[in-house]
Amino acid sequence: MRKLYRYIAVLLTLCCSAAAADEGLWQPQQLPELKQRLVAQGLLTAQQQADAFNALPLNAVVRLNNCSAAFVSASGLLLTNYACVANSLQQVGFSTPQQEFSAANTADEIPLPGVRALLIQQVQNVTVQLNRQLDASASASERAIALQRLSQKMVDECQQRSNYLCEVTSQHDGLEYYLVKSEPVAELRLVHLPLSAVSAEQAPNWGWPRYQADYVFLRAYTADKTAFKPAAHLTLSATGITEGDTVMAAAFPQQSSRYASADEVRFLFEQYYPQSVQYRQQALALITQLAPPGSARARQYQDLVRSLQQSLLEEQNMIARYQQSSLQQKKDTATQQLKAWIAGSPVRQQLYQPRLARLQQLSAQQQIMAQRDLVLTYLSRAQLPTLARRLYKVALAREQAQDSTAQQQVAAEMAQLQQLISEMPEQFDVRVDLELALHFLRQYASLPPAARIGALDHYFALGDGFNQEIVRHKLETMYRGTSLRDAEQRSLWLERSAKQFEKSRDTLLSFAVAMHKVGEELDQQRFEMASHLAQIRPLVMEIHMAYAEANGQLAYADANGTLRLSFGKVKGYQPVDAVWYQPFSTVQGMAVQPHASALADSETPLPVNFLSTIDTCGRGSSAPTFNARGELVGLMFSGVAENQLANWHYDAKRSRAVHLDIRYLLWQLRQSSASRHLLDEMAVSF
Incomplete structure (x- = not known):
């Protein structure tokens, strides 16, 4: 163990030189590849091998929800960020800046609900095993379904053979697959919460300098309620670090798009986000007009307004940052350099150019779908039509659920709907709801023909353009003729069968039934598009990896929630x-x-x-x-x-x-x- 510790420490010291820059979201299994580059540069002299997960500091790192934590004592004491457990802390009463907590002993520690902690034990490359069982002649959607089935089978077999929690993850957009085996922590309890950690929630994001004590101490427990004994724990450095020191972080970043093409980035920041900003501004203006500040309606919509304002500010800031940055210029340059490299070899042209052309074709189709789905998202802000659709959908799912997993999913959806229904009297007004539906149907009608939905166009007579009188009349008829305006009736429909929906003369429920098949078709469209992209992106990622290797670099995979x-x-x-x-x-x-x-x-x-x-x-x-x-x-x-x-x-x-x-x-x-x-x-x- 001491030898492994020394090896990882040496790697920490020299890894930045190997990467030639600080950029990189490296997988632990890439450490040997980085090490070999160090050896080639004469920075290491021995071909040492190490299992990163059995050496410090990684064997003391824990995945905590979507964050990471670290063991800092032999008695299961964990140190993590406040934000990682903020929701759970609120559930047990810690939600205001005036609160802090220190458990004097283990008996005073407070159990935290809804926190999942996993200690990674092994990561096994299973790419060959999975690919060997996939039919090369299958369609993209058939391959996606088969891959999901095979991955689940592998997970089930893994968990039957061990006490580990198993998961199959992909890297490099599906070019590689790994079976991750983790030891679950049965329970976490709050040990210490500083006052300033809660106050940090009030601090503005992205600023510098910052003065935040963003931390919380937890303790891990086993199923028999004894303190978890980790295989290793970290030492806290009392001397700290100085400017210029090398540091390393072990995180579980959820998402990145570092390999997005120049066209994809341009569409996102010059079309998609600006359109989203306009929609948010329109929704806010409409709500403010119909629910002026100080009114009862304003109180009903204050949570929605706050959410729209926060998201609006974030998107506006991102657009402004994009306009000030060199992101697009770098993407354009990188695309040109990649194409020039491909053009420099007949073999690369034959192998790689069709892949890039296919990705460009799919991206163009996806962008049309994204424009449509964006306006549908805002149309769903109209609560009654959205509720009707979800009620009918869960009624169907309840009848079709055969296995325990499906039944659990239905139960979870019903619980969410019940909560939504219980909150609606305080967060819903018929007039505001109808006007939101009317406004975003107008925005939908302005979409290009390729993004339109035939059944929706027919229902609201949008084929020849948007006629406000006709659309308003149809919406008013729907809202007048629905029992969902009544709070008690909403709960009753949560328990009714799909056949009762289909026989109902309720105008809004009839609309939900009529549009259900359309919703399924849209879901299938999205699935097929995702399947086609999942088929081509690994092939394009191969190009990026080959290009990096040709330039003496090592490619890293986009973030996807893995360590x-x-x-x-x-x-x-x-x-x-x-x-x-x-x-x-x-x-x-x-x-x-x-x-x-x-x-x-x-x-x-x-x-x-x-x-x-x-x-x-x-x-x-x-x-x-x-x-x-x-x-x-x-x-x-x-x-x-x-x-x-x-x-x-x-x-x-x-x-x-x-x-x-x-x-x-x-x-x-x-x-x-x-x-x-x-x-x-x-x-x-x-």
């Missing part, structure tokens, strides 16, 4: 001309904090947060952060403003991850007698 390692250095950056951001924020900058004055005269500033060049994507990029010795030096919890486009590219000059400095965490624990015992448990010395 990734990112390497970087502690470093500031220049966001605009004449401005340089230092890599550390300190308590001296926390002017509004009550303890800031007590430390203001200290000769050695206490760091609070720090920046690194670690590659991360998405807002929820929570992860423990290690130094070159594998010690815990921080918790990554966010990115700077320039990271808003991190799902699509990495900007070496401006992409920065934001981390909580572990020294600030340790300082906070020392300030309170209620939490000081955690220092003893973690064996932290000063």
Whole structure:
């Protein structure tokens, strides 16, 4: 174990040199490939082999929902970000900035509901096994169904042979498949929640400097209610890190599109998002007009308005960031360079050009579908038609559910509908609902012919254009003739059979029944498109990997919720001309904090947060952060403003991850007698 530890530590020290940049969301199984490149450069002299999951720091990392956590004691103490368990904390009563908590002993620890914790034990490449069983002559949709069936069979067999939770994941857009075996943690309990962690929810996103104590301590328990004993746990670095130090993060980033084509990125930021912004603005204007501030209707729609405003701001910021960035220019240049490389060889032309042409064709079709689905999403803001459709759909599913899995899915959908129905009296107004439906039917009618739905056009007489009087009359008839306007009737329909829906003279339910087949056809369209893309994207990914290899580089897979390692250095950056951001924020900058004055005269500033060049994507990029010795030096919890486009590219000059400095965490624990015992448990010395 000590030898493996040393090997991983050496890799941490030198990996940035191997990657030739800090960009990269690396799979742990790629570590040998990175190591070989280090050997070729003379940085390592021995062909050492290591199982990354059996060596520190990875054998102390836990997947916690969609985040990561780390064991920091032999008694199952876990350290993670507040955001990773925020929903569960709210369920047990911790939801306001005035609340903090420290369990004096294990008996005081609070069980947290709805948190899944997994300790990865093994990752096995099963690409050959799966591909061997797939029919090469099958259609794209047949292949997708077969792959899903084979993957589920592999998972079932794996779980029958062990106590592990098994999952088949894909990498490189389906070019590779891995069987991931994880040990589940039976229960998690809250041990310590600092006051400033809850307050951090109120802080603006993407800013720098930041002063957030974004952390929470949990304890893992086994099924028999005893503390989980991890195979290894991390050491917290009391000395911390300095500018220029190498750091590594182990995260589970959910999604990225680093290999999206220039045309795909252009469509997204120059058509799709701008159209979405317009729709949100229109919906907000309509609701404000019909439910003016201070009115009862305004209170009914305040949650929807808040959600629309937040999403609107995010999309506007992303569009503005795109317009200011070099993203499109880089994508255009990269596309030209890739095409030039392909054109430089007759073999590459014959093999690769048809693949790119096929992807371009499918992308064009997908964009038409995306425009249609976008307006349908806003049309679904009209609650009564959407409720009618979901009620009929669940009635059908209830009758068709044969196995326990299907029955559980139906039960979950019914529970969601019951909650929706119970909340509707406080969040629904007939007039607002009808006007939203009318408005977005008008937007739907302006779509190009290829994006239109024949049955919907026929029902609302949209074939010759949008006639507001006709459409309004049809909607008013539907809303007048439905029992769903009555709160009690909504709950009754949740229990009725599909045949009762089909025989009903309820105007809105009849509409739902009439449109159900159309909805199934649209779902099938989406599935077939996804299947075709799933068939071509691995072939295109092969091109990117071959191109990277030809240029002496190693390709990484797009993020998809699996464990990734990112390497970087502690470093500031220049966001605009004449401005340089230092890599550390300190308590001296926390002017509004009550303890800031007590430390203001200290000769050695206490760091609070720090920046690194670690590659991360998405807002929820929570992860423990290690130094070159594998010690815990921080918790990554966010990115700077320039990271808003991190799902699509990495900007070496401006992409920065934001981390909580572990020294600030340790300082906070020392300030309170209620939490000081955690220092003893973690064996932290000063």
